[in-house]
Amino acid sequence: MEKAIIVVGLLSTLICSTAQVHGDTLVPLTLLKSAISKGAVCLDGSAPAYSYVEGSGNGSSSWMVYLEGGAWCYTLSDCQARSITPFGSSKFMKPYTNFSDIMDLNCTSYPDFCTWHKVYIHYCDGSSFMSDILHLKANLSFRGARIFNVMMQEMLGKGMGNAKEAMLVGSSAGGLATMLHCDKFRNLFPNTSRVKCISDSGFFLYGKDLHAHIIRKYYYGGVVKTHELANALPTTCTSKMDLNLCLFPEYFAGDIQTPLFILESAFDSFQVRYVVGFTSCVRLTTCNSTEIELMKDFRKTFIKTLFGLKNSSSRGMFVHSCYRHGHFPFSETSISLANKTIREAIADWYYDRSYSRELDTQHESPQDCSIHSFVPKPLNKHSLTSLPHNRLCFILCSFLLVFLVV
Numbered sequence: 411m412e413k414a415i416i417v418v419g420l421l422s423t424l425i426c427s428t429a430q431v432h433g434d435t436l437v438p439l440t441l442l443k444s445a446i447s448k449g450a451v452c453l454d455g456s457a458p459a460y461s462y463v464e465g466s467g468n469g470s471s472s473w474m475v476y477l478e479g480g481a482w483c484y485t486l487s488d489c490q491a492r493s494i495t496p497f498g499s500s501k502f503m504k505p506y507t508n509f510s511d512i513m514d515l516n517c518t519s520y521p522d523f524c525t526w527h528k529v530y531i532h533y534c535d536g537s538s539f540m541s542d543i544l545h546l547k548a549n550l551s552f553r554g555a556r557i558f559n560v561m562m563q564e565m566l567g568k569g570m571g572n573a574k575e576a577m578l579v580g581s582s583a584g585g586l587a588t589m590l591h592c593d594k595f596r597n598l599f600p601n602t603s604r605v606k607c608i609s610d611s612g613f614f615l616y617g618k619d620l621h622a623h624i625i626r627k628y629y630y631g632g633v634v635k636t637h638e639l640a641n642a643l644p645t646t647c648t649s650k651m652d653l654n655l656c657l658f659p660e661y662f663a664g665d666i667q668t669p670l671f672i673l674e675s676a677f678d679s680f681q682v683r684y685v686v687g688f689t690s691c692v693r694l695t696t697c698n699s700t701e702i703e704l705m706k707d708f709r710k711t712f713i714k715t716l717f718g719l720k721n722s723s724s725r726g727m728f729v730h731s732c733y734r735h736g737h738f739p740f741s742e743t744s745i746s747l748a749n750k751t752i753r754e755a756i757a758d759w760y761y762d763r764s765y766s767r768e769l770d771t772q773h774e775s776p777q778d779c780s781i782h783s784f785v786p787k788p789l790n791k792h793s794l795t796s797l798p799h800n801r802l803c804f805i806l807c808s809f810l811l812v813f814l815v816v
């Protein structure tokens with residue numbers, strides 16, 4: 411999702427070979443060709459890719475690993491379509507990645523992590539870095555878990571294993587991947603290192619009592635089935651729940667041992683669409699009262715679920731009310747809670763400077779806070795309740811559309 415917007419941004423700004431553009435840094439893509447022989451490849455069999463900036467000074471033993479987002483593919487044909495996009499093949503990835511926000515390299519605008527080693531791992535498997543099978547018939551490689559592993563090996567080769575400070579960050583599908591891989595990431599470091607995970611807009615809710623839960627189960631269950639994730643999903647969930655529900659963080663996030671920060675909108679514009687339906691309610695101003703009520707229901711269930719997770723004193727949260735999805739790598743400096751911006755809240759939590767559980771209790775309705783607010787565009791207006799009967803490529807198509815438009 412994020413990438414689509416960035417692509418639009420990149421094209422409109424003209425890709426330039428100079429590194430610095432108004433404080434944002436365009437970092438070149440590195441193809442990890444050695445991964446091919448290990449079978450760690452994108453959907454189409456191409457090499458996975460990352461963008462890396464070396465740390466310096468006070469950041470020379472600190473590492474930030476970012477997992478890119480971009481939804482999932484949930485059927486074979488959906489995955490086939492994806493394999494000819496940047497989310498399924500490095501052949502189509504842009505040569506530069508914009509490092510900004512939490513990956514900001516400018517110490518004036520974000521002093522806390524500016525000098526860290528930073529790696530942006532591109533997402534091309536469609537399963538939140540979870541899959542590990544070869545689908546011969548469809549001629550597709552489902553190798554997300556292998557990609558994650560070879561990327562970690564690559565970074566360990568650059569010295570990441572000696573990090574005194576490290577964090578795994580991701581947005582959207584990458585935010586889900588961050589939760590799923592958090593404890594594994596932690597184990598790459600000595601137990602004396604400070605290692606934490608930050609999930610941005612990755613808490614995709616099932617909400618069994620919430621409107622249209624069948625749609626969500628159908629979709630995420632499709633991801634589980636298509637990518638054959640049975641043995642990859644957290645056993646804390648698979649041991650007691652229906653497999654098709656084990657990509658939903660409400661059934662596993664409470665068991666994550668590593669400190670985790672959950673950054674979310676209580677009216678996540680991506681998720682809300684799967685509760686409200688793909689109606690004319692795309693901008694808040696066009697939503698009617700029924701739709702706003704459904705959004706309020708979503709918020710209530712979402713907050714109840716987040717705060718109902720098994721208690722952990724190390725967990726940080728920042729749950730605001732702006733109608734949007736994804737904060738990194740979008741620039742999002744405007745949203746504050748308790749007089750703290752998202753950046754400040756994360757840095758304070760990471761360094762144990764203050765208690766960090768912020769929830770916007772003032773607004774019970776969605777707020778229109780930002781020009782960046784993203785809402786997925788449906789291809790057509792089928793109502794949600796009729797969806798299981800339609801073979802709609804409802805999420806992927808929405809961003810494919812963005813590419814086609816571009």
Ligand SMILES: *[C@@H]1O[C@H](CO)[C@@H](O)[C@H](O)[C@H]1NC(C)=O
Pocket residue numbers: 430432433434516517518519
């Ligand atoms: C860094 O950020 C500051 C404050 O936002 C800005 O004034 C400055 O131009 C930026 N530096 C670079 C090298 O872009």
Ligand SMILES: *[C@@H]1O[C@H](CO)[C@@H](O)[C@H](O)[C@H]1NC(C)=O
Pocket residue numbers: 454455456549
């Ligand atoms: C399968 O995919 C690979 C990699 O993209 C390609 O080289 C090969 O020709 C494909 N095989 C078939 C049978 O489509």
Ligand SMILES: *[C@@H]1O[C@H](CO)[C@@H](O)[C@H](O)[C@H]1NC(C)=O
Pocket residue numbers: 467468469517518521522523524525
């Ligand atoms: C690390 O060094 C940079 C550049 O010298 C500085 O701006 C930043 O405040 C330092 N960060 C920390 C956490 O000390």
Ligand SMILES: *[C@@H]1O[C@H](CO)[C@@H](O)[C@H](O)[C@H]1NC(C)=O
Pocket residue numbers: 601602
């Ligand atoms: C770290 O690991 C060592 C060796 O495995 C163990 O003896 C020590 O108790 C651990 N420390 C903490 C704080 O967990």
Ligand SMILES: *[C@@H]1O[C@H](CO)[C@@H](O)[C@H](O)[C@H]1NC(C)=O
Pocket residue numbers: 689690698699700701
């Ligand atoms: C709001 O819009 C939805 C879908 O467009 C429609 O089904 C519903 O009846 C509308 N509610 C009101 C109160 O207008």
Ligand SMILES: *[C@@H]1O[C@H](CO)[C@@H](O)[C@H](O)[C@H]1NC(C)=O
Pocket residue numbers: 717718719720721
């Ligand atoms: C977590 O702890 C808080 C405060 O200590 C308490 O109010 C809440 O009920 C606890 N939640 C769970 C799920 O145990």
Ligand SMILES: *[C@@H]1O[C@H](CO)[C@@H](O)[C@H](O)[C@H]1NC(C)=O
Pocket residue numbers: 419420423431434436508509510511739740741
């Ligand atoms: C990089 O991202 C920042 C923040 O989203 C944006 O302001 C800037 O225009 C982008 N730069 C390029 C060259 O795309």
Ligand SMILES: *[C@@H]1O[C@H](CO)[C@@H](O)[C@H](O)[C@H]1NC(C)=O
Pocket residue numbers: 749
């Ligand atoms: C909010 O933060 C600003 C800048 O850090 C500070 O000047 C102000 O006093 C704070 N306000 C409150 C209510 O804490």
